[in-house]
Amino acid sequence: MINVVEWTRLEPWRVARARTDRGESVIVKWTGPHADGRHTEEWRLRTELGALRFLTEDLRVDLAPRVFGEDLLAGRIILEDLAPRVALDGLLRRDGVFAHAVRLEAFARARGELGAVTAGQAELYYRRRERLGQVDPEADRLGRVARLRREGLSQAKVLGVPITGAVEREFALALAELAEPGPFLTLSNGDPETNNALVCADGPPDARLIDFEFAGFTHALHDAVCLHVPGPAWMQVSTNAGAAGSEPLPQVGEVYRRALAVGVPQAEDERLYGMALAAACVAFALVRLWRLQILDRRTAGDDSRAQLVSTVEAAASTAREHHALPQLTGLCQRLAEVLRRRWPDTDVDTAALAPYTPRLR
Structure with missing residues (x-):
């Protein structure tokens, strides 16, 4: 279980850089309205979660951030912080x-x-x-x-x-x-x-x-x-x-x-x-x-x-x-x-x- 204790929103996106209770830097991403209305917010979050786990866990390639945790009911996922990129x-x-x-x-x-x-x-x-x-x-x-x-x-x-x-x-x-x-x-x-x-x-x-x-x-x-x-x-x-x-x-x-x-x-x-x-x-x-x-x-x-x-x-x-x-x-x-x-x-x-x-x- 990852516990976020402080975070700073990265404007203008629905993304924040956060710190866990273990002192690790992570990225928190949450859902919200999108200009492309083809899919629901829930669908987009689940798609991102599935794609990132597919790449990093199934294929084991380092092309995208790893997923550290998710709370789909709350509409957020916790990702690897790719800084200093x-x-x-x-x-x-x-x-x-x-x-x-x-x-x-x-x-x-x-x-x-x-x-x-x-x-x-x-x-x-x-x-x-x-x-x-x-x-x-x-x-x-x-x-x-x-x-x-x-x-x-x-x-x-x-x-x-x-x-x-x-x-x-x-x-x-x-x-x-x-x-x-x-x-x-x-x-x-x-x-x-x-x-x-x-x-x-x-x-x-x-x-x-x-x-x-x-x-x-x-x-x-x-x-x-x-x-x-x-x-x-x-x-x-x-x-x-x-x-x-x-x-x-x-x-x-x-x-x-x-x-x-x-x-x-x-x-x-x-x-x-x-x-x-x-x-x-x-x-x-x-x-x-x-x-x-x-x-x-x-x-x-x-x-x-x-x-x-x-x-x-x-x-x-x-x-x-x-x-x-x-x-x-x-x-x-x-x-x-x-x-x-x-x-x-x-x-x-x-x-x-x-x-x-x-x-x-």
Whole structure:
């Protein structure tokens, strides 16, 4: 039994650093409302508990915090304190990407390792998770694919970009790839961004992944998207040569791929990997496009508009680089062009920005 005698809340999250009656530092996490209302607070807590115990106790890997205790009736769990590690996104915002290239590489490797060690282990995970309460493996696997099937191309029509039969057929192929991962079925924490990676600011990065509230087995390449296409926090993430001057940066997409291939050898197949990565990136960009009406109401110069353009263009660029999904590549490029005309304030060369340039507004 772990008794917490004092604690300090880590704003703005439902997390506190606490001290036990034995003088140990731990992390206490509790439930509360979440912007993503797909699941109840109880479901999210049980999912995090199940995923962390699966990784640390069943698979015995050091990629996430250990669970020291739980009180599901009270809605809280007690976790290993991973200090002195800090969130990678904070370091990138504070110092820029060049100061933390080795930590960014460690982040990409950890994400690939998560896929590698969990490939083929879905049955083991869901046996553990089902002991904590009802769960739907199919819903985890499909993720956003179900909604994409219904309305994935709807915003293109709003923007007046015609959808040809060739585009529709290729879109169906992309969704089929994501819905049926085959050997690429691996565990994701559900939010694979740099804010959910903790690294040491000095010395070896020793990366760990956190926040498994929305964990589930899904297509591994969903976790690679954040290395190619900017998520909500960033204007640009590409570390390709020439993207940000002459200083070398690790090709984090390839770092992820090599780590994943240790457990998923199919990741070494250029055609298979390129198709899956392109599908995941385009799917992410189309989901972000659903924010069109919200961004229309923003004032001119709001970074979120240029960030959306950058997202769509990055998805097209990734698909083009991997010689995959030419029809969807063309669609994304046309969407970006229409957005730039719709919002003249987005006439910014986001490809010239340093990787991990933050979105300010």
